[in-house]
């Protein structure tokens with residue numbers, strides 16, 4: 001018997017996707033660039049960054065697999081085996097969002113909930129995932145409802161605040177002088193003209209986490225902006241670290257709350273690039289542990305999925 005019985009609700013678990021191997025970086029980058037291949041220089045630069053974090057495995061793939069499996073277990077525990085069936089749908093790698101929806105259709109799923117593993121909504125990121133999922137669902141006659149965001153879910157805030165407390169403890173006697181620097185992936189600044197909730201939601205998450213962790217000394221900054229020739233949201237984390245060093249700050253705990261996994265933007269952009277930049281300016285930079293398949297994060301996801309499904313039934 002198929003795991004997906006006729007009454008099962010499909011759950012499309014959406015994430016960014018990462019290459020299978022260094023040989024796959026060019027195709028992946030071309031997909032991110034909407035079919036335009038990167039220049040040799042751009043490809044070399046991205047490959048170099050992956051090479052410096054990757055020990056033969058791209059960590060995001062394992063982490064997304066682990067998150068989808070843990071969410072399935074959490075849904076089984078809360079709603080009973082067979083009530084929900086998870087399918088992965090990735091933005092820039094196989095199985096693509098469309099593959100996930102087609103797999104649901106092949107299993108006879110008629111009703112589904114879509115959820116992106118990023119807690120904060122932007123029309124340019126999460127909205128893009130959902131648009132593709134809706135278009136494919138319509139082709140198969142699947143009714144798909146989207147969880148738009150869960151950036152203030154109490155379990156998520158608690159999970160992040162515990163990580164902040166644990167990260168601050170690593171500073172020992174310097175703990176009270178440590179600044180918590182929340183961050184998220186920058187977006188092209190034109191997103192501001194769209195009245196997009198992304199920045200507000202990121203600030204709301206940061207605020208709630210700081211409050212739950214009892215932290216008053218915190219700031220928010222952007223990171224990982226692309227080089228597109230257009231302006232991106234700033235200030236960038238390196239600019240912020242430069243200013244903090246001018247102000248005499250010596251201890252910083254990075255808290256990238258716009259990301260949920262160990263991947264390139266965390267393992268390279270923060271752990272290698274930002275840390276080196278900070279150390280050169282006399283700042284000790286530590287980072288909170290990422291959520292990956294944290295049980296409280298899974299509870300926030302499962303609760304959002306079940307809440308959406310129940311809302312429809314009422």
Ligand SMILES: CC1=C(CCC(=O)O)c2cc3nc(cc4[nH]c(cc5[nH]c(cc1n2)c(C)c5CCC(=O)O)c(CCC(=O)O)c4C)C(CCC(=O)O)=C3C
Pocket residue numbers: 015016017018019029032033046058059060118125126185186187188225226227258262263264265
């Ligand atoms: C908002 C946002 C998130 C967070 C929300 C979410 O998770 O969705 C995110 C996450 C991620 N971004 C990732 C990787 C990349 N993103 C790039 C490029 C871009 N990102 C953008 C936005 C975002 N990206 C944008 C507007 C571009 C410009 C091109 C375009 O207009 O689309 C490039 C090209 C080279 C470069 O610019 O560095 C790469 C390699 C990985 C995987 C890392 C790994 O494999 O370990 C992850 C989790």
Ligand SMILES: [Fe+2]
Pocket residue numbers: 185
């Ligand atoms: Fe990205």
